Amino acid sequence: MPSTEIILTENVPGLGAEADVVKVRRGYARNYLLPHGKAYEVTPATMRELDNLKKKRAEREARELNEAEEIARRIGKAKLVFTLETGGTGKAFGSITAQDIMARLKNEVGVELDRHKIVLDRPIKDTGEHEVTIKLYHDVTAQLNFLVKASEETKVVETGPSDEHTEKPHRSFFRRKKE
Secondary structure (H helix, E strand, O other): OOEEEEEEOOOEOOOEOOOOEEEEEHHHHHHHHOOOOOEEEOOHHHHHHHHHHHHHHHHHHHHHHHHHHHHHHHHHHOOEEEEEOEOOOOOEOOOEOHHHHHHHHHHHHOOOOOHHHEEOOOOEOOOEEEEEEEEOOOOOEEEEEEEEEEOHHHHHHHHOOOOOOOOOOOOOOOOOOOO
C-alpha cells in the first residue's frame, strides 16, 4: 500500500501527538487528515515550521501539567460527604458512581472532570470512609477521600421509640363523606 509522511498539527488518537511526523496511507491523509486541518504534508517549508509546532506542544503540555497539579491539590483538600439511602437492615438502596463523584466535585470544588478519569472498580454501596484515585494527566493523580453516611430518616426510624402498643384507627379505602 502506498504511504506518505505527514506532520500532525493536533493530537490524533491512535496515531500521534502534535508535531509528530508519522507515516499514514495516502487516502487517509488526503481524505481526512489534510482537509480537516489535522496535518500538513512533509515539505522543506513545513519541516522548518516543525520547530514552531514543537514549541507550541511543549508550552501546551507544560500548561496542562501545571493545571493538573493545581487540580490535584484542590481535590486533595476537598472533604466530601455523600448520603446513601439505606433500609432498616443497613442495606443500601443505591450506590455512589463516578458520575455522582464528578457532579459533586463540579459543584463543591469547582473542578470540571471527565467521569472516565475517576478510577472506580465498582459503585460504592457501603457506608464509611472511601478513597478514590483520579487520573488527571500522564503522571499526575489525585486521591479523593470522602465519607459515605446513611440517610437521616433511616437512623431516626431505627433509633426512635417503638410504636407497637399504640393502635391507629382502621380506615377503609372507600369512605363515605359525613354531612
